[in-house]
Amino acid sequence: MQTTTGSTEAHTLLSIQGLQKEYVAGNAILKGIDIDIKEQGIIAIIGPSGTGKSTLLRCINRLIDPTKGQILLEQEDLSQARGKQLRMLRRKIGMVFQEYNLVERLTVIENVLTGRLGYMSAWNAWRRNFSQEDINTAFELLEAVGLAEHAKKRADSLSGGQRQRVGIARAVMQNPRVLLADEPTSSLDPKTAVEIMELLERFALEKNMPALVNIHDVNLARRYAKRMIGMSNGVVVYDGPPEGITDDHLKQIYGGESWLV
Numbered sequence: 334m335q336t337t338t339g340s341t342e343a344h345t346l347l348s349i350q351g352l353q354k355e356y357v358a359g360n361a362i363l364k365g366i367d368i369d370i371k372e373q374g375i376i377a378i379i380g381p382s383g384t385g386k387s388t389l390l391r392c393i394n395r396l397i398d399p400t401k402g403q404i405l406l407e408q409e410d411l412s413q414a415r416g417k418q419l420r421m422l423r424r425k426i427g428m429v430f431q432e433y434n435l436v437e438r439l440t441v442i443e444n445v446l447t448g449r450l451g452y453m454s455a456w457n458a459w460r461r462n463f464s465q466e467d468i469n470t471a472f473e474l475l476e477a478v479g480l481a482e483h484a485k486k487r488a489d490s491l492s493g494g495q496r497q498r499v500g501i502a503r504a505v506m507q508n509p510r511v512l513l514a515d516e517p518t519s520s521l522d523p524k525t526a527v528e529i530m531e532l533l534e535r536f537a538l539e540k541n542m543p544a545l546v547n548i549h550d551v552n553l554a555r556r557y558a559k560r561m562i563g564m565s566n567g568v569v570v571y572d573g574p575p576e577g578i579t580d581d582h583l584k585q586i587y588g589g590e591s592w593l594v
């Protein structure tokens with residue numbers, strides 16, 4: 334398919350060009366973001382509170398509408414998509430949330446299965462009429478995240494770390510081309526946070542997809558990311574390998590230096 338940004342996009346999975354977002358007219362939160370993603374594995378997005386990291390992820394999965402710019406997913410423009418095209422594109426984007434966003438009264442396996450709702454007819458989705466194949470896949474995913482024995486428990490009986498595993502299994506159940514995770518470890522203790530990053534990395538590599546992860550913990554990001562994107566004040570100020578990030582970059586991203594050790 335011909336893209337508006339030229340032939341260099343041919344192998345780019347996700348291409349964000351000139352993305353701007355204003356919640357209030359004249360007050361840009363994202364001020365022209367350009368990011369091309371071809372690789373699998375974790376891509377960490379770091380930056381201070383309020384710099385627009387969540388806004389960026391929410392534009393990509395179209396929870397909010399961008400003000401200007403393009404977001405091409407496999408060369409289809411997400412920023413302009415409506416109706417059925419948007420629903421089809423959204424199926425390719427798995428989302429993992431800080432507060433898990435599970436349906437608390439449903440069982441663990443039912444929560445994982447909701448990842449398939451976008452693939453079902455309205456009638457089957459309403460009746461939660463999942464195919465045997467989907468049920469088998471959901472059990473396999475629960476096995477993979479170490480929660481097989483919890484399948485029939487209600488989601489609200491799980492710990493935070495377990496809930497996040499369910500959230501990840503649900504996102505992978507969608508068979509996405511890209512995973513987005515908005516501060517998936519911020520509500521968790523350090524050990525559980527590491528386990529969640531390991532899980533995200535494992536799925537990203539196994540399923541050959543990028544996982545864009547907003548994260549406040551720079552050291553954790555460095556440990557798992559193949560690539561780091563540093564944002565400050567609505568623009569990208571660093572985009573490269575974790576080993577390339579210097580204290581000067583971190584000062585530029587977060588400001589000041591007293592927090593650096």
Ligand SMILES: Nc1ncnc2c1ncn2[C@@H]1O[C@H](COP(=O)(O)OP(=O)(O)OP(=O)(O)O)[C@@H](O)[C@H]1O
Nearest residue numbers: 356357362380381382383384385386387388389547
């Ligand atoms: N729905 C909204 N309406 C108006 N302003 C908003 C809305 N959502 C976010 N903002 C503003 O946009 C800016 C960026 O917020 P965003 O949540 O994207 O930042 P962030 O980098 O993810 O921060 P944090 O790390 O604290 O989550 C903030 O000033 C925030 O107040």
